[in-house]
Amino acid sequence: DFSDRTARADIEKVVDEYIANNPEAIIASLQNYGTKQQQEVQANREENMSSLKDEIFNGNQPSIGPKDAKVNIVEFFDYNCGYCKRGAKAIDAVKDTANVRIIFIEFPILGQSSELKSRAALAVNIYQPTKYYAVHSALMQAGRISTEAEILRAVTAAGADTKLIKSKINNAEISQIIERNRQIASKLGITGTPAFIINDELIEGMLTVQAMQS
DSSP states (O other): HHHHHHHHHHHHHHHHHHHHOHHHHHHHHHHHHHHHHHHHHHHHHHHHHHHHHHHHHHHSOESSOOOOOOOEEEEOOOTTTTHHHHHHHHHHHHHSSSSSEEEEEOOOOOOOOHHHHHHHHHHHHHHOOOGGHHHHHHHHHHOSOOOOHHHHHHHHHHOOOOOHHHTTHHHHHHHHHHHHHHHHHHHHHHHHOOEEEEEEEESSSOHHHHHHHH
């Protein structure tokens, strides 16, 4: 009714006047809210990191380097990601370093061809694990390939058994791995690639050779 509309208008006028006269208080309030949100996100991320640590570091993800390495580098990547392709040089530079283990989390988020490449690489890891890194590197270095035939040619060039991988590329086990990788990324707040976990520290974005070696 009229009295309710009048009361609402009076309240809105008071609020508008307060905002106009105290802009710094509004800014401070928004900043505090943003800080609180960030703290909550970080707390959830740390809690999830703790619960997922064993699965990430001791699961069946593709990896190179000793299982008991002092430094564990986990990479979430997509084969169609330009930054991942550029950052692959940093991985290659440290892969033979003593006491370093690199764990590869196939995280295809950039379309169907990304998933096809991850499927091929995961099939190699399951059925010809010694060929995984060669295939991984070949797919990272490949140009604009997108069809299954083109991807399988890259797999062949890297030394894997094309017929075997082609027969396994659509296995349910591979679908489950990719889906679980996406769930892990979501729990850690990872929405893009590349992202790294170095021991317990999450780092989002590309790392240079110098940063990786430090």
